[in-house]
Amino acid sequence: MQTDVKICGLSTPETLEAALARGASHVGFVHFEKSPRHLDIAPMVDLVRLVNGRAETVIVTVDPDDDLLARFAGEVRPDWLQVHGRETPERVAEVKSRTGLKVMKALPVAESADLDVVARYRTVADRILLDSRRPKGSNLPGGNGVSFDWTLLRTLDPDLDYMLSGGIDAENVAEAMRIARPCGIDISSGVESAPGIKDVGRINAFFDALGRIAAGTPA
Numbered sequence: 001m002q003t004d005v006k007i008c009g010l011s012t013p014e015t016l017e018a019a020l021a022r023g024a025s026h027v028g029f030v031h032f033e034k035s036p037r038h039l040d041i042a043p044m045v046d047l048v049r050l051v052n053g054r055a056e057t058v059i060v061t062v063d064p065d066d067d068l069l070a071r072f073a074g075e076v077r078p079d080w081l082q083v084h085g086r087e088t089p090e091r092v093a094e095v096k097s098r099t100g101l102k103v104m105k106a107l108p109v110a111e112s113a114d115l116d117v118v119a120r121y122r123t124v125a126d127r128i129l130l131d132s133r134r135p136k137g138s139n140l141p142g143g144n145g146v147s148f149d150w151t152l153l154r155t156l157d158p159d160l161d162y163m164l165s166g167g168i169d170a171e172n173v174a175e176a177m178r179i180a181r182p183c184g185i186d187i188s189s190g191v192e193s194a195p196g197i198k199d200v201g202r203i204n205a206f207f208d209a210l211g212r213i214a215a216g217t218p219a
C-alpha cells in the first residue's frame, strides 16, 4: 500500500502547486491565529479551489466552536477537518455529524501511556494523527518541528489507520517510516525555510527522499 503524504501549513499558490506537482495526497491549511501558518477563511477558499480535486484538502483547526465548523463546511468545503486540540471522542463524533466531513484527530505522544486513548478515538475519527506533545514554552499544539520516540509506536495495532507527524524532514523520513510504519506522513516545519515560510526546494528534497525510499535506496 502506498504511503499518503500530507504537506501541511501551505499558504501560497506557488508552494501549493509544488506539493501537488510532486504528488502530495493531502494538502493542509492551518486556521489557528497563534500560528505563523494561520490563514483566514477567504484565502483558504481560494487555495482549496486551486487544488480542484488533485489532492485531499485538510483544514487544521484547534477546538473549533460550532460557528467556525459551519463556516468551514459551508464556505471552504475541504475534504477533511484535522482537529488538533483537546476535543473529546464525543466532540469528534459531533464535528463529523455537524459538518459531514471526514475528521482526523491529532493526539499528542511523548510516552507509551499517551497511546492508551487511541482505542477510544479510532472508533469515531476517520483517521488518527500521532504528533509530538507540545514542547514547553510553545504556543502551538502542532507545527513545532519536534519529533518523538517513534519506537513507542511498535506496539500499535498494525491495522490502525494513522498518520505520523512531528519534526519529520527529508533526512529522517526513511527512519520514521521504517520504525513506525504509518499509513501516512504529515510534514510542515521540515519543508520550511523559516516558521510559516514553505520552501519549494525543501518540498522537492522531501519528495526526492520519498522517491529514494520507494526505490529501496534511501541515502
Ligand SMILES: O=C(O)c1ccccc1N[C@@H]1O[C@H](COP(=O)(O)O)[C@@H](O)[C@H]1O
Residues within 6 Å of the ligand: 008, 009, 028, 030, 032, 035, 036, 037, 060, 061, 062, 082, 084, 129, 131, 140, 141, 142, 143, 144, 145, 146, 165, 166, 167, 168, 186, 187, 188, 189, 190
Ligand atoms: O502548523 C501549525 O502551525 C499548527 C498549528 C496548530 C495545530 C497544528 C499545527 N500543525 C500540525 O503539526 C504537524 C506538523 O508538525 P511539524 O511542523 O512537521 O513538526 C502537522 O500535523 C500540522 O498539521
